[in-house]
Amino acid sequence: MAQRRSVEFFDTQFQRQVRDGDFALNPFEKLALAFVHGQVLEFGCGLGNLALEAARRGCTVTAVDAAPSGIEHLQAQAAAEGLPVRALVADFESWHIDRNYDTIVAIGLLMFFPRKTALAMLEEIQAHVLPGGIAAVNVLTEGTTFLGMFEPDHHCLFAVDELRRAFANWEILVHRGDSFPAPGGTLKVFSTVIARKPAPGGTKP
Numbered sequence: 001m002a003q004r005r006s007v008e009f010f011d012t013q014f015q016r017q018v019r020d021g022d023f024a025l026n027p028f029e030k031l032a033l034a035f036v037h038g039q040v041l042e043f044g045c046g047l048g049n050l051a052l053e054a055a056r057r058g059c060t061v062t063a064v065d066a067a068p069s070g071i072e073h074l075q076a077q078a079a080a081e082g083l084p085v086r087a088l089v090a091d092f093e094s095w096h097i098d099r100n101y102d103t104i105v106a107i108g109l110l111m112f113f114p115r116k117t118a119l120a121m122l123e124e125i126q127a128h129v130l131p132g133g134i135a136a137v138n139v140l141t142e143g144t145t146f147l148g149m150f151e152p153d154h155h156c157l158f159a160v161d162e163l164r165r166a167f168a169n170w171e172i173l174v175h176r177g178d179s180f181p182a183p184g185g186t187l188k189v190f191s192t193v194i195a196r197k198p199a200p201g202g203t204k205p
């Protein structure tokens with residue numbers, strides 16, 4: 001399978017991180033970890049730092065990403081620690097969520113797809129969270145000027161408030177924006193939503 005440029009970018013980064021022993025959780029993974037529970041899907045797990053930590057805290061985790069070096073590391077580490085992690089290499093252009101989960105996490109993933117695909121993936125995430133379960137989603141938004149890891153016609157930046165609006169019928173537990181400086185004086189602007197899916201017949205608090 002030919003890899004997309006964005007996946008090659010991350011696969012190279014993960015190889016370097018494994019070599020350097022750099023497995024620190026990023027701020028969004030730390031934030032999401034407080035809400036993950038039960039059967040967890042990490043959609044676009046990268047190196048699997050969140051997946052491993054969730055499993056250490058008692059979750060059963062399925063973790064999927066197209067970058068082989070991240071998945072190889074995750075499989076090896078989960079086996080070494082005897083953790084309940086199923087880790088798969090798959091491309092989300094063709095792989096779809098196969099069952100429902102208590103928690104679905106997608107950090108830094110959806111902007112690597114054309115808008116129509118990204119919105120369909122967001123709907124797919126929402127559809128596969130069990131009632132009362134959690135979705136934790138983080139994307140880059142308009143205002144981001146660091147574009148080096150994107151393919152010109154194969155990415156999208158979300159509108160600043162778009163993620164929150166997409167979860168309008170859910171109980172929003174966290175909604176925040178973050179900006180970070182990036183190489184060459186550029187900027188990364190993120191939106192994060194962590195939300196609970198309403199139970200059938202329940203009302204939004």
Ligand SMILES: C[S@@+](CC[C@H](N)C(=O)[O-])C[C@H]1O[C@@H](n2cnc3c(N)ncnc32)[C@H](O)[C@@H]1O
Binds near residue numbers: 047065090093108
């Ligand atoms: C910014 S990284 C985020 C990784 C991890 N969630 C984190 O927070 O560190 C984006 C991830 O999306 C994955 N990705 C990008 N395009 C993909 C595709 N078409 N199919 C599967 N994974 C993809 C990359 O391999 C990479 O691991």
